[in-house]
Amino acid sequence: KSFYDCELTFLTKQEILLAHKRFTELVAKEDRNDPSPRVPMSKILTLPELKSNPFRKRICHVFSTSESKDGSLTFEDFLDLLSAFSDSATLEIKSHYAFRIFDFDDDGTLDRGDLEKLVNCLTGETDDTRLTPEEMKQLINNILEESDIDKDGTVNLSEFQHVISRSPDFVSSFKIVL
Amino acid sequence: MSEGEMTRLKEEVEEKKKLISTLRNKPWRMRRRLECLKDAQQFVEKFEGALGKGKGRKLYAFKVMMTKKWIKFNRDFENFKTACIPWERKIKEVESHFGSSVASYFLFLRWMYGMNLVLFGFVFGLVVIPEVLMGLPYGSIPRKTVPRDEQAKAMDFSVLFEFGGYCKYSFLFYGYYNNQRTIGLLQFRLPLSYLLVGVGSFGYSLMVVIRTMAKNSNEGGDGAEEGDFTFAWKMFTSWDYLIGNSETADNKFASITTSFKESIVDEQENQKDENIHLRRFLRVLANLLILCSLGGSGYLIYYVVKRSQTYANMDEDELSWFEKNEVEFVMSLLGLVCPPLFETIAELEEYHPRIALKWQLGRIFALFLGNLYTFLFALFDEVNAKLEREETIKNATIWAMKEHYSNFSELNNSTAITPLSINPADVMRGPCWETAVGIEFMKLTVSDIQVTYLTILFGDFLRALAVRFLNYCWCWDLEAGFPSYAEFDISGNVLGLIFNQGMIWMGAFYAPGLVGLNVLRLLTSMYFQCWAVMTCNVPHERVFKASKSNNFYMGLLLLILFLSMLPVVYTIMTLPPSFDCGPFSGKQKMYDVIIETIDKDLPAFLGTLFTYAANPGLIIPAVLLMVLAIYYLNSVSKAYKHANNELRKKMQMQRDEEKNRRNNKDSTNQVMKDLEDLLPKKSPISASAKENTANIQPLSELGDKPSKVSQKPGAVATGRGVNLQRDVSLAMANPRMAVTRPPGPRGPSALPGNTLQVPGGRGRGRGQNPRR
Numbered sequence: 043k044s045f046y047d048c049e050l051t052f053l054t055k056q057e058i059l060l061a062h063k064r065f066t067e068l069v070a071k072e073d074r075n076d077p078s079p080r081v082p083m084s085k086i087l088t089l090p091e092l093k094s095n096p097f098r099k100r101i102c103h104v105f106s107t108s109e110s111k112d113g114s115l116t117f118e119d120f121l122d123l124l125s126a127f128s129d130s131a132t133l134e135i136k137s138h139y140a141f142r143i144f145d146f147d148d149d150g151t152l153d154r155g156d157l158e159k160l161v162n163c164l165t166g167e168t169d170d171t172r173l174t175p176e177e178m179k180q181l182i183n184n185i186l187e188e189s190d191i192d193k194d195g196t197v198n199l200s201e202f203q204h205v206i207s208r209s210p211d212f213v214s215s216f217k218i219v220l
Numbered sequence: 221m222s223e224g225e226m227t228r229l230k231e232e233v234e235e236k237k238k239l240i241s242t243l244r245n246k247p248w249r250m251r252r253r254l255e256c257l258k259d260a261q262q263f264v265e266k267f268e269g270a271l272g273k274g275k276g277r278k279l280y281a282f283k284v285m286m287t288k289k290w291i292k293f294n295r296d297f298e299n300f301k302t303a304c305i306p307w308e309r310k311i312k313e314v315e316s317h318f319g320s321s322v323a324s325y326f327l328f329l330r331w332m333y334g335m336n337l338v339l340f341g342f343v344f345g346l347v348v349i350p351e352v353l354m355g356l357p358y359g360s361i362p363r364k365t366v367p368r369d370e371q372a373k374a375m376d377f378s379v380l381f382e383f384g385g386y387c388k389y390s391f392l393f394y395g396y397y398n399n400q401r402t403i404g405l406l407q408f409r410l411p412l413s414y415l416l417v418g419v420g421s422f423g424y425s426l427m428v429v430i431r432t433m434a435k436n437s438n439e440g441g442d443g444a445e446e447g448d449f450t451f452a453w454k455m456f457t458s459w460d461y462l463i464g465n466s467e468t469a470d471n472k473f474a475s476i477t478t479s480f481k482e483s484i485v486d487e488q489e490n491q492k493d494e495n496i497h498l499r500r501f502l503r504v505l506a507n508l509l510i511l512c513s514l515g516g517s518g519y520l521i522y523y524v525v526k527r528s529q530t531y532a533n534m535d536e537d538e539l540s541w542f543e544k545n546e547v548e549f550v551m552s553l554l555g556l557v558c559p560p561l562f563e564t565i566a567e568l569e570e571y572h573p574r575i576a577l578k579w580q581l582g583r584i585f586a587l588f589l590g591n592l593y594t595f596l597f598a599l600f601d602e603v604n605a606k607l608e609r610e611e612t613i614k615n616a617t618i619w620a621m622k623e624h625y626s627n628f629s630e631l632n633n634s635t636a637i638t639p640l641s642i643n644p645a646d647v648m649r650g651p652c653w654e655t656a657v658g659i660e661f662m663k664l665t666v667s668d669i670q671v672t673y674l675t676i677l678f679g680d681f682l683r684a685l686a687v688r689f690l691n692y693c694w695c696w697d698l699e700a701g702f703p704s705y706a707e708f709d710i711s712g713n714v715l716g717l718i719f720n721q722g723m724i725w726m727g728a729f730y731a732p733g734l735v736g737l738n739v740l741r742l743l744t745s746m747y748f749q750c751w752a753v754m755t756c757n758v759p760h761e762r763v764f765k766a767s768k769s770n771n772f773y774m775g776l777l778l779l780i781l782f783l784s785m786l787p788v789v790y791t792i793m794t795l796p797p798s799f800d801c802g803p804f805s806g807k808q809k810m811y812d813v814i815i816e817t818i819d820k821d822l823p824a825f826l827g828t829l830f831t832y833a834a835n836p837g838l839i840i841p842a843v844l845l846m847v848l849a850i851y852y853l854n855s856v857s858k859a860y861k862h863a864n865n866e867l868r869k870k871m872q873m874q875r876d877e878e879k880n881r882r883n884n885k886d887s888t889n890q891v892m893k894d895l896e897d898l899l900p901k902k903s904p905i906s907a908s909a910k911e912n913t914a915n916i917q918p919l920s921e922l923g924d925k926p927s928k929v930s931q932k933p934g935a936v937a938t939g940r941g942v943n944l945q946r947d948v949s950l951a952m953a954n955p956r957m958a959v960t961r962p963p964g965p966r967g968p969s970a971l972p973g974n975t976l977q978v979p980g981g982r983g984r985g986r987g988q989n990p991r992r
Binding site for chain 2: 180206211
């Protein structure tokens with residue numbers, strides 16, 4: 043199976059083995075014999091790489107294939123996650139997944155509500171780092187003016203990709219390595 | 221299977237193969253990808269066998285098998301290469317604590333280490349090892365022996381530390397190498413190899429630096445302007461996903477919030493230029509001060525080097541340690557003291573932080589460069605002095621030799637003269653200037669290492685200890701206020717690394733051991749600085765991205781490479797080598813060894829070829845041709861840039877038009893407005909959809925009479941088209957209003973048949989007019 047995985051992901055063989063090791067550490071004891079175990083989101087979030095990330099819950103939801111939408115990941119989902127965040131992943135893959143992570147209400151576009159939640163995630167949890175409502179409104183207006191080409195009040199996938207593809211920092215910062 | 225089927229099948233197999241190779245680029249779920257991969261692989265395996273039937277089956281099967289093996293081998297090799305990269309965990313740890321900008325310093329350090337390792341391999345394998353294994357041993361000839369008067373102190377630690385004594389007469393320095401044309405069983409040509417390795421290390425470094433620069437520039441963005449998407453980029457790309465530490469994350473949150481607030485404020489109010497005269501005056505004053513300090517430091521170095529020359533003439537025992545190492549001490553001190561001084565002066569200027577950083581880097585660069593070149597010039601004077609002394613000693617040795625011969629023939633009355641047999645330690649020696657230069661560079665590097673490590677120890681480690689332990693019994697909070705923990709100075713460290721490498725490049729020709737020293741230094745630096753950064757430093761308050769700066773530092777490295785190549789090439793071409801030490805002794809110029817090789821070792825016709833190639837009549841046209849080629853490529857690239865800009869403007873215009881069309885607004889683009897004003901008869905370019913359908917309708921009526929239409933399609937159709945449009949524009953009173961009613965039934969004048977006024981129609985034999 044790992045032979046296939048080399049062609050399916052952007053990870054090298056060592057990275058896949060390391061991922062497998064870290065994943066099985068998270069699997070609960072009773073599920074150890076399960077052929078494709080599923081790890082709940084609370085355990086995934088204990089990984090040090092994801093612990094401090096403001097988007098950790100969204101990342102789990104985006105890559106999760108569970109029907110109950112609880113954010114739990116199988117090993118394949120975990121590999122998907124690492125592959126999208128790896129160093130050799132293409133810009134298209136990264137921007138696609140970035141869009142889905144930022145889309146908080148999963149409706150396929152980034153509207154004002156999504157952007158507000160995004161800003162709140164970025165400015166931290168404490169009260170003295172949050173923006174005032176006027177600043178928030180101004181900021182979102184500026185963002186929509188820059189990225190919303192068809193002026194429908196939302197940013198869709200192609201507009202997002204258009205903005206992101208021009209950024210020189212995106213590929214190097216959108217990276218998680220185990 | 222027929223040929224057609226075979227080719228079609230082959231195409232399908234190729235397509236499936238392509239699908240397999242691009243499968244990971246698709247943003248699908250893993251499960252779906254796995255199924256797709258299984259299907260594609262089954263298909264390929266099934267039909268690849270089938271394709272192999274017929275002629276050439278064995279060859280085809282063999283080719284397929286070899287391709288598979290090659291792909292597997294490539295993959296394994298890639299895995300092996302990634303496993304071999306050292307320090308990956310360490311750098312990742314630093315990255316998760318401090319962000320990608322600090323980690324970029326360590327990545328740069330690792331890259332330098334790799335390059336130095338390769339250079340060390342060249343020098344060690346092609347110069348040092350042959351001389352040590354196949355050349356004459358220590359003590360056999362004068363240049364390899366410590367002179368008699370130095371032998372008493374040759375093993376003292378202080379002498380060895382200064383690279384005198386046994387160090388000076390070892391393979392570490394230029395003077396040790398013998399000038400025998402070929403040595404050993406294999407007829408290894410050492411002088412030629414020495415020269416080629418010296419020049420080749422520059423060539424290799426150049427190639428590596430340029431290749432890395434090209435790779436870095438490819439990863440950059442699409443070239444959008446900086447101001448285009450500031451807010452969107454801040455929003456979507458500012459978080460560094462590699463951060464794995466909560467303290468760093470908090471800092472990052474704070475910096476993101478600050479930058480949001482700053483941009484909002486920037487956007488809202490314009491910068492009012494208060495008192496521009498005062499600011500200009502302050503900036504000019506600051507620049508003057510900095511120029512003065514740069515000049516002062518240059519003069520200080522010159523003075524100190526001159527003084528060290530007088531010291532060298534005095535007896536060693538009278539000098540204190542300080543006086544002996546004055547030059548290196550002063551240079552390192554300047555490198556420590558001046559950058560903070562520049563920073564304090566720069567506060568007068570009140571620039572934007574990013575611009576201020578650029579100025580600061582530029583000034584530090586000028587400081588280091590000035591220091592290095594002043595040092596070089598002072599060294600040059602020393603070399604010239606040594607060359608003069610060499611002349612006198614050379615004359616003295618020749619005189620002594622002549623005396624010995626005359627005495628010998630006098631005493632023994634025979635013409636057969638045995639050569640003088642003196643112990644090599646007693647032979648009169650010339651002042652080997654190349655070794656002296658090599659020693660200077662070695663000492664400089666060593667003092668640089670000492671200063672760096674001591675700064676880290678005192679500046680970072682002891683400071684952190686003091687803050688941590690004195691905080692319990694101090695009046696104010698040491699951790700929050702002054703002095704608090706140190707931040708890792710990225711630009712200072714990177715510049716230090718670059719300049720150190722420049723010194724290595726300059727000195728490696730005269731001291732082959734210098735590259736080995738540098739490799740050791742980089743290795744220990746990596747471990748020491750990783751430990752120091754994790755123990756004593758805190759993450760930056762204002763985090764700035766390292767991505768674009770990578771090529772900036774590479775560009776600096778390239779510049780330093782050229783600047784360090786100049787002195788070496790100059791000495792190879794102009795200065796005469798010492799007469800009694802080094803691989804080029806006895807020759808007029810160092811590059812004579814190449815001419816000698818061409819004459820003696822290569823076939824005759826190559827020799828004539830080189831003489832023709834070196835003819836100025838050939839070189840000058842070649843140079844002219846290259847200049848013309850550069851000019852041509854420059855103009856071509858300018859044309860491409862211009863075309864790019866035009867396309868971008870066109871795209872922008874189209875986007876704006878789309879926006880306006882969707883919102884049913886008037887065209888706000890001035891160009892489009894002018895265009896519309898110029899064309900009154902035609903229907904407006906930004907026609908609404910309803911107008912379009914109005915145009916289409918009459919055309920579909922025409923479709924009922926295809927025979928008449930087809931006879932003269934060109935003129936008739938366009939004629940009809942123009943007429944139709946005229947009709948439409950006549951029918952509509954105000955073309956700029958939104959069309960709210962469907963077009964009414966047209967009068968007889970609008971019927972297509974009436975408008976068949978074909979120019980010169982009757983005489984064309986087309987029969988009667990239709991519809992009449």
